[in-house]
Amino acid sequence: MALTIGELGKTTDTKVETIRYYERIGLLPKPPRTGGNYRAYGAAELGRLSFIRRARDLGFPLDQVRALLSLSDDRGRDCATVDALARDHLTEVERKIADLTALRRELAALITSCGGGTVADCRIIEALAPHANR
Amino acid sequence: MALTIGELGKTTDTKVETIRYYERIGLLPKPPRTGGNYRAYGAAELGRLSFIRRARDLGFPLDQVRALLSLSDDRGRDCATVDALARDHLTEVERKIADLTALRRELAALITSCGGGTVADCRIIEALAPHANR
DNA sequence: CCTTGACCCTGTAGTTGCTACAGGGTGCAT
DNA sequence: ATGCACCCTGTAGCAACTACAGGGTCAAGG
Numbered sequence: 001m002a003l004t005i006g007e008l009g010k011t012t013d014t015k016v017e018t019i020r021y022y023e024r025i026g027l028l029p030k031p032p033r034t035g036g037n038y039r040a041y042g043a044a045e046l047g048r049l050s051f052i053r054r055a056r057d058l059g060f061p062l063d064q065v066r067a068l069l070s071l072s073d074d075r076g077r078d079c080a081t082v083d084a085l086a087r088d089h090l091t092e093v094e095r096k097i098a099d100l101t102a103l104r105r106e107l108a109a110l111i112t113s114c115g116g117g118t119v120a121d122c123r124i125i126e127a128l129a130p131h132a133n134r
Numbered sequence: 135m136a137l138t139i140g141e142l143g144k145t146t147d148t149k150v151e152t153i154r155y156y157e158r159i160g161l162l163p164k165p166p167r168t169g170g171n172y173r174a175y176g177a178a179e180l181g182r183l184s185f186i187r188r189a190r191d192l193g194f195p196l197d198q199v200r201a202l203l204s205l206s207d208d209r210g211r212d213c214a215t216v217d218a219l220a221r222d223h224l225t226e227v228e229r230k231i232a233d234l235t236a237l238r239r240e241l242a243a244l245i246t247s248c249g250g251g252t253v254a255d256c257r258i259i260e261a262l263a264p265h266a267n268r
Numbered sequence: 269c270c271t272t273g274a275c276c277c278t279g280t281a282g283t284t285g286c287t288a289c290a291g292g293g294t295g296c297a298t
Numbered sequence: 299a300t301g302c303a304c305c306c307t308g309t310a311g312c313a314a315c316t317a318c319a320g321g322g323t324c325a326a327g328g
Contacts, residue, residue, distance in 0.1 A: 006275065016276085017316060025314095036323050038276055047263070054262045058244075059237050062314070068262065075254040082258050083248045090241045097234045100227055103193050107224045110192075114217045122213040124220055125206045128188045129181070140304065150305085151287060159285095170294050172305055196285070 002040040012049045019049065027052060027066060060089055136174040146183045153183065161186060161200060194223055 009016045022028040028048060031039045051072070055065045064085055071082050113123035143150045156162040162182060165173045185206070189199045198219055205216050247257035 004276075015316075018314085020278095021315060034323095036276080038323080051262050056314095058240060058262075059234075068259070071253055072259045072263065075252065077253045079248060079251050079253050079256040079258075082253060082256050083245065083250075086241060086245050086248070086258055090238065090245060093234055093238050093241060097231060097238065100193075100231045100234070104224065104227050104231065106192060107220060107227060111217065111220050111224060114213060114220070116217075117213050118209065119205055119211045119213050119216060120209040122216050124213075124216050125202070128185050128192075128202065129206065138305075149287075152285085154307095155286060168294095170305080172294075190285090 002034075002042060003046065005039045005041070008041045008046060008049065011046065012053050014049065014053060022049070022052065025062070027062065027069070058089075059093060060085075064089065136168075136176060137180065139173045139175070142175045142180060142183065145180065146187050148183060148187060156183070156186065159196070161196065161203070192223075193227060194219075198223060 003011070005016050005019055008014070009019055019028065023030060028045060031041050031045055034040050048069070051069065052065055055068055056062075060068065067085060068082065071077065071085075110124050110127055113127070115123070119125055137145070139150050139153055142148070143153055153162065157164060162179060165175050165179055168174050182203070185203065186199055189202055190196075194202065201219060202216065205211065205219075244258050244261055247261070249257070253259055
């Protein structure tokens with residue numbers, strides 16, 4: 001059941017270039033090749049790539065994905081490290097949400113202040129312009 | 135009242151390298167130089183850079199900042215384009231918030247499922263692992 | 269048997285928005 | 299005159315891909 005890179009890409013919803021990129025940075029192992037020098041993937045690689053994609057979908061950056069992968073290989077180890085990684089990431093996500101929420105408020109205020117007319121008296125431009133103009 | 139690049143950076147809270155970068159990509163004009171080939175900034179550049187920084191703080195990407203700048207120069211023009219730009223950006227911010235909120239829920243669920251123990255029975259790793267393992 | 273087209277290969281450069289050097293020059297104070 | 303903070307250019311690096319260019323391979327149809 002060898003898969004070509006294209007088939008692997010389809011089953012994991014990953015672009016071919018991305019798979020080669022993951023190989024280049026050592027996230028995926030170099031697979032065996034066919035006679036025609038095509039990459040031939042098996043179940044192990046499929047599993048590993050699925051894992052990577054799921055972690056990426058959850059927003060883990062690649063270095064954390066790498067850490068999770070090596071933790072998952074070390075099955076006797078204490079789970080606390082994994083938990084800490086996930087908690088850190090959650091904190092980060094929450095910080096981003098807070099930042100964006102503040103931003104949304106500011107933007108919404110800017111937009112409702114726009115009463116039409118020309119740029120010369122546009123409140124949005126005014127709000128961006130330096131103090132001298134206000 | 136000529137400012138050096140460092141002084142301009144301090145007043146606008148911008149790194150020197152970033153100012154030079156903005157000049158390189160044409161967001162800031164090339165300023166006159168002193169005898170010693172130092173950039174000499176005036177009030178106009180200070181205003182323009184302040185505008186850029188404010189827009190960036192509001193999360194506008196550089197190409198939108200560029201658009202806002204050229205709109206603000208064209209003061210007789212209809213304000214609707216500015217408004218549309220801001221609305222588009224707001225929509226984008228809202229999409230990101232929604233994405234991150236969904237992510238937060240998933241991550242939180244993952245974390246509460248972790249009951250300690252070894253990696254072998256870690257729910258977080260399991261959730262990431264391919265179907266075969268579940 | 270040959271050609272067409274879809275796939276695969278490597279290697280490199282582009283994206284966004286900076287940031288960080290390396291290897292020099294300038295300007296002012298001591 | 300010498301130290302130090304600042305300035306200059308040019309280039310390379312970050313994340314995480316994406317997009318070529320310029321080739322090779324393979325199965326199917328004529």
